[in-house]
Amino acid sequence: MNIVTKQRKTNFLSSPALDCLRALANINVSAGCVHNCLYCYTKGYSIYPGENTIELYENIVAKVTDEIKRKRKKPRCAYFCSSCDPFQPIPRIQQITFDLMKALLENNINVQFVTKGIISDKTFELFNEHPSKIFGHIGLITVEEKILKIFEPGAASPPVRLNQLERLTKMGIEMSVRCDPIIHGLTDSDEQLQKLFSAIANTGCKRVSISFLFLRPAIISSFKQNISDKETLDKILKPYSANNILPIGLSSKGTVLPPEIRKAGFEKIEKIAAGFGITTRICGCKNNDITTQKCYLTREIMNSPKLLFS
């Protein structure tokens, strides 16, 4: 992995591209992500540095701290991260994330994160000091390690993620699982879903956000380059041949599964999850043709309707 360090002059705090999250202050700790998920939507972004490169900004902690100080109205909650994982297994990134989260929490700003990575012990200790200010989401699309090794080659194993979910839930932190993207024909069989929801239920977590894979040209290229089994590749891509395109976020689009497949899939998943005492919420941003639901990423905003990023 090629790690490039830079200084940045422009602000780090930004508004996420998804409309539902715009009230949060978004922070990306790197450009690029060592988890290298094949389906990562950032692959098509102009700032994406390529599969084997990570860009780090040496001045990020000092600059964010300064941005917070200068704001007349502080954000109530900061979101890590829309375009990378805050807990990538690189010591420098872990340190940056820790320093940023500590500075935010000490300034009374809540922290929301999504991760498939490994959370360090000192970050657990930090979270344990501020459980009511943390909103966490663990990404997990299946518990089948063979599938995850292909689709999320650099991310933590399912047992590590589930163990972290359990530890954080037991600390009293509001946790949910982000089961997104579900890959139709590969991770949505009854057996796979039973195993997934059973494993989640065992951690004590009761909330799961769900959405199916959407495609963009960069994601299709990534699948074609990295999935050697042609049969599997065809099975994944074929249902998208109807070319259903939906707006995703404020300025982009994606090719989604036909609505009848998503509707039937969500109903099945909801039922299986309910059997384990788990409530699901669909990501409405990626399914705005069939639902007005909002996933658990928006929970902090829903809880605090006056939350504003200024």
Ligand code: SF4
């Ligand atoms: S963890 Fe998230 S940001 Fe990182 S590669 Fe995977 S999908 Fe992209």
